[in-house]
Amino acid sequence: MTAEIIAVGSELLTPQRVDTNSLFLTDQLNGLGVEVVTKSVIGDDLNRLADAVRRAVSRSEIVILCGGLGPTEDDLTRDAVAAALDRKLIYHPEITEVLEQRFAQLKRKMVEVNKRQAFLIEGAEMLPNERGTAPGQWIAESDAHVMLLPGPPHEMKAMFTRHCLPRLARIVPRQVIRTLVLRVAGMPESDLDQLIAPVYKKYDNPATTILAAAGDIQIHLRARCSTEGEAAALLVEVGWPIELLLGERIYSRNGQPLEEVVGEMLRERHSTLSVAESCTGGLLGERITSVAGSSAYFLGGFITYASRMKVEWLGVPEDIIARCGAVSKETAEAMAMGARRRTGSTYALAITGVAGPDAGGEKAPVGTVYVGLADATGCSVLHRQFIGDRTRIRQFATQMALDMLRRRIAL
Amino acid sequence: MTAEIIAVGSELLTPQRVDTNSLFLTDQLNGLGVEVVTKSVIGDDLNRLADAVRRAVSRSEIVILCGGLGPTEDDLTRDAVAAALDRKLIYHPEITEVLEQRFAQLKRKMVEVNKRQAFLIEGAEMLPNERGTAPGQWIAESDAHVMLLPGPPHEMKAMFTRHCLPRLARIVPRQVIRTLVLRVAGMPESDLDQLIAPVYKKYDNPATTILAAAGDIQIHLRARCSTEGEAAALLVEVGWPIELLLGERIYSRNGQPLEEVVGEMLRERHSTLSVAESCTGGLLGERITSVAGSSAYFLGGFITYASRMKVEWLGVPEDIIARCGAVSKETAEAMAMGARRRTGSTYALAITGVAGPDAGGEKAPVGTVYVGLADATGCSVLHRQFIGDRTRIRQFATQMALDMLRRRIAL
Numbered sequence: 001m002t003a004e005i006i007a008v009g010s011e012l013l014t015p016q017r018v019d020t021n022s023l024f025l026t027d028q029l030n031g032l033g034v035e036v037v038t039k040s041v042i043g044d045d046l047n048r049l050a051d052a053v054r055r056a057v058s059r060s061e062i063v064i065l066c067g068g069l070g071p072t073e074d075d076l077t078r079d080a081v082a083a084a085l086d087r088k089l090i091y092h093p094e095i096t097e098v099l100e101q102r103f104a105q106l107k108r109k110m111v112e113v114n115k116r117q118a119f120l121i122e123g124a125e126m127l128p129n130e131r132g133t134a135p136g137q138w139i140a141e142s143d144a145h146v147m148l149l150p151g152p153p154h155e156m157k158a159m160f161t162r163h164c165l166p167r168l169a170r171i172v173p174r175q176v177i178r179t180l181v182l183r184v185a186g187m188p189e190s191d192l193d194q195l196i197a198p199v200y201k202k203y204d205n206p207a208t209t210i211l212a213a214a215g216d217i218q219i220h221l222r223a224r225c226s227t228e229g230e231a232a233a234l235l236v237e238v239g240w241p242i243e244l245l246l247g248e249r250i251y252s253r254n255g256q257p258l259e260e261v262v263g264e265m266l267r268e269r270h271s272t273l274s275v276a277e278s279c280t281g282g283l284l285g286e287r288i289t290s291v292a293g294s295s296a297y298f299l300g301g302f303i304t305y306a307s308r309m310k311v312e313w314l315g316v317p318e319d320i321i322a323r324c325g326a327v328s329k330e331t332a333e334a335m336a337m338g339a340r341r342r343t344g345s346t347y348a349l350a351i352t353g354v355a356g357p358d359a360g361g362e363k364a365p366v367g368t369v370y371v372g373l374a375d376a377t378g379c380s381v382l383h384r385q386f387i388g389d390r391t392r393i394r395q396f397a398t399q400m401a402l403d404m405l406r407r408r409i410a411l
Numbered sequence: 412m413t414a415e416i417i418a419v420g421s422e423l424l425t426p427q428r429v430d431t432n433s434l435f436l437t438d439q440l441n442g443l444g445v446e447v448v449t450k451s452v453i454g455d456d457l458n459r460l461a462d463a464v465r466r467a468v469s470r471s472e473i474v475i476l477c478g479g480l481g482p483t484e485d486d487l488t489r490d491a492v493a494a495a496l497d498r499k500l501i502y503h504p505e506i507t508e509v510l511e512q513r514f515a516q517l518k519r520k521m522v523e524v525n526k527r528q529a530f531l532i533e534g535a536e537m538l539p540n541e542r543g544t545a546p547g548q549w550i551a552e553s554d555a556h557v558m559l560l561p562g563p564p565h566e567m568k569a570m571f572t573r574h575c576l577p578r579l580a581r582i583v584p585r586q587v588i589r590t591l592v593l594r595v596a597g598m599p600e601s602d603l604d605q606l607i608a609p610v611y612k613k614y615d616n617p618a619t620t621i622l623a624a625a626g627d628i629q630i631h632l633r634a635r636c637s638t639e640g641e642a643a644a645l646l647v648e649v650g651w652p653i654e655l656l657l658g659e660r661i662y663s664r665n666g667q668p669l670e671e672v673v674g675e676m677l678r679e680r681h682s683t684l685s686v687a688e689s690c691t692g693g694l695l696g697e698r699i700t701s702v703a704g705s706s707a708y709f710l711g712g713f714i715t716y717a718s719r720m721k722v723e724w725l726g727v728p729e730d731i732i733a734r735c736g737a738v739s740k741e742t743a744e745a746m747a748m749g750a751r752r753r754t755g756s757t758y759a760l761a762i763t764g765v766a767g768p769d770a771g772g773e774k775a776p777v778g779t780v781y782v783g784l785a786d787a788t789g790c791s792v793l794h795r796q797f798i799g800d801r802t803r804i805r806q807f808a809t810q811m812a813l814d815m816l817r818r819r820i821a822l
Contacts, residue, residue, distance in 0.1 A: 011620055013437065013446075013447045013448065013449075013450065014437065014441075014620055014631070014633075015434050015435070015437040015438035015441060016434075016620065016622055016629075016631065017620075017622070018429050018430075018431065018434065019429075020429065023426050023427070023429065024426075026424065026425065026426040027426035030425075030426060035424070036424045037424065037453075037454055037456065037459065038424075038451060038452065038453055038454070038459060038463075039424065039451065039452040040449060040450065040451040040452070041449065041450040041451070042448075042449055043448055043449070045448065048448065048449060048470075051466075052449075055462075055466075059459075209422055209425055209427065209428075211427055211428070218427075220425070220427065222425075275693075275714070277693070277696075279700075280697070280700075281693075281696045281697050281699065281700025281701070281705070281709075282686075282688070282692075282693030282694065282695065282696025282697035282698075282699075282700065282712060282714065283693060283697040284693065285688075285692045285693025285696070285697075285714040285716075286691070286692055286693035286694040286696075286697045287693075288692065288693075289690075289691075289692025289693065289714075289716060290692070290801070290802070290805075292767070292768055292769065292801055293769065294692070294716075295716055295717065298692070298716050298717075299716060299717045299719075299720060300713065300714045300715045300716040300717055300720035300724070301693060301713075301714035301716075302711065302712075302713060302714070303686070303693065303696040303700075303711045303712035303713070303714065304711045305696075305700060305705075305706055305709050305710060305711040305712075306706065306709075306710045306711055308710075309710060309711035309754065312753075313711070313724075313753075342723075342724075343720065356703070357703055358703065358704065390701070390703055391701065394701075
């Protein structure tokens, strides 16, 4: 079985907007063993939309439309699907009643135009909208099933999960899709691919996708089988050699981001952490505290952007900054030691570097990053040279710092 | 003239990937006065792809395909377009030569399979790829122009800008599209829309799009006219009443984000800033320092996540925390005053709040945020109650803080 997703709305054809509803729907459909074979975005244009629906229904068993169910004249999904399937639109007074109650609950007055939402395509089942006013519709059409869902993501997700998934589960032949997600820090994508391609290239199933961000690579292995057991066995067959090749560079096997993995390690060991940041300006603290419950291990940090602050707050000796520079091994070490001394944390991470685009010099060109890690045994410093814009370099630097801590704790 | 964009590649049909190339292309096409009327994503499937191209060519003057130009068997764009247009694929040995040179430069050996990239569709012009190996193609087909571009964004963007834009500029009837972007902080989307809808709803041109993020709303007015003068006049006609209605809530008229606007204000006044963050954990510092050159006005900050750090680093009196709580007007004030005292900055911003999802109590439920702003005249504190998840509440809080500073400086 295959599926097509059609996002409706001219606002999705502007340079500012992407359709993200289809990512949720794809994930849900994949979970049932259904592949999405085409996605499209169509503006508020009756003919184009009807044409797209007609073609989708002719070649895929599942067709999902999102958006265009509102009360205004721009909302054409109902009309377009009715035209495509050559069915009438029928007014349902009982839906108007429900809408009126809905508006009363929201303490708003329902205006006449909202009655447009009470039209169902001939033969359609109404899908209740618990989170908004526009009802959805479910239509069986010869070999295909067509769903009309609202555009706002929280309405769409609730309606799909509650009313479409159970219906789809009865229709779709049972198939299992299982995914293994390995995450790797601090390795260039090309090096990683060269290492593991000989393993995964031999297999169409599981399908392998590699997603690379700054200092962070995700390897997705997706197995499609008829039983859980087969899928699990296939993921081991391909995943295990990859895990052996990558070794301790893998920081998570369940999709968790690095800040969560490090947070769990700290929590388990009743250890605490503090940070001192220069070029990352708070990003490291932000990532660590993005994890709910991080107050259990994160004490706090210093954003020592000006050199004076490094001296005053962290006790970095002025002559080290004068002699070695604010971006240097020595400064990173003194920052980490200072942060640990000032907080009494088990570990302290310090980052100093040149994020660019300006500044940087012969000693420390743009992209230079030093990370210091202090604990009871002393302090070690790593140096890296990154390539990219300001955002990427800052991302690289925090990834490098968190991974350095992960490896230290894991020792 | 209208355009359609087709993104090719099965990896774009997974739950992890969105096609973003089309956003760049839409922006470029809009700049020429061309509307994008349909976007689609098609997997590596020859028939579906050929069918999509056939239909696109039959109804739009500009058809752009991205991806599927690589050397492997999955790369089907050349074959699909040839099939759709009923043209032959012709081998060009001179392209192979260029490819061989390219590989030699990259110190890689060209393998036989790369010769697939040397096939051009009958009648196509080759578009050189300065950033990669896959050449693009430009085909004139009766009323339509079809472009085959590579998938990697940096290759696609360079090729489009250098080789497609000049060709399109000769074809597209001259039309001007100008955009006014107003950004507004700290106003719920529904309140804003209620206020300004009576103005913009009267106009189809300029088209109005409202994009809302946590505490940050963008209003895009896009005017399509035959001359610059008409477009400018239209933007004033609609934009000016909107500006009057929103008044000082507008923080930028050119799309600049709030941290840049505040940064420029500080720089112009030779003022400096420091921060003290609790629930935002570094996000405020991160936003301020995301602006290149922020070291001119940003001194540094304290991430006082644990209460003890608020006392030790910022001198928040212990009895204030005990009596009023770490999330309180009094603590926010003491944090801001402390940060200013410890850094000597002109302004100091402090944030304390409950980002959730856990904790929070009767006094300070999840979503409570206090922002303190200290300067030479003393300290003021604002209190807000936000709704949303951890990420949104932290975003709201930093937006509120930056906007509070903007309004203070603008006084």
